[in-house]
Amino acid sequence: MNATRYAEGPQQDVAARFAAGDEDALALAYEQLGPLVHTLAWRSLGNVQDAEDVTQQVFLAAWRGRAGYRSERGTLTGWIVGITRHVIVDALAGRTRRADTERAVARRQEASIRHFGGDESELTLDRVMVLQTMTSLSPVQRRLVGMTIYGDMTHAQISRETGLPLGTVKSHIRRGFLALRQVMEASA
Known part of the structure; x- marks a missing residue:
């Protein structure tokens, strides 16, 4: 048996079962692709906890959106990596929004303290x-x-x-x- 064909066969089987809603296929996909997703997230976000959160969000999004997976468009790996990229971008954007909000709140708090002088x-x-x-x-x-x-x-x-x-x-x-x-x- 051809080694490439052997590698594609089980992956295609997992992908088909995953798309059909087989929870065992989700577990296999997580086992096979979880480390890749985690590594991509960790390298992009630089934080282990954030990478764990992104990994969890990716597989949750993939499971919820499994009806949108189309094997004729690409592999399950490529589809999950695409979801990972979107979740990482969302995490980075959220980080920026939160930092902006925190700075704005801190500026208002500092202005309030200056306004009240020593009577805060x-x-x-x-x-x-x-x-x-x-x-x-x-x-x-x-x-x-x-x-x-x-x-x-x-x-x-x-x-x-x-x-x-x-x-x-x-x-x-x-x-x-x-x-x-x-x-x-x-x-x-």
């Missing part, structure tokens, strides 16, 4: 301290913690809004709050 309230100081310490979080943690604190959203609401699984949301928020606590205790 404890609440304003706490907000500035939290904003400054939030820069130590990963972009995903910063976004989810911000949605919790400033958006007053529940974990379930954040999960629906972001499309991330509830367990992932809870883990990121918990790790984010632990990191904030450590930074704030260290600076106290």
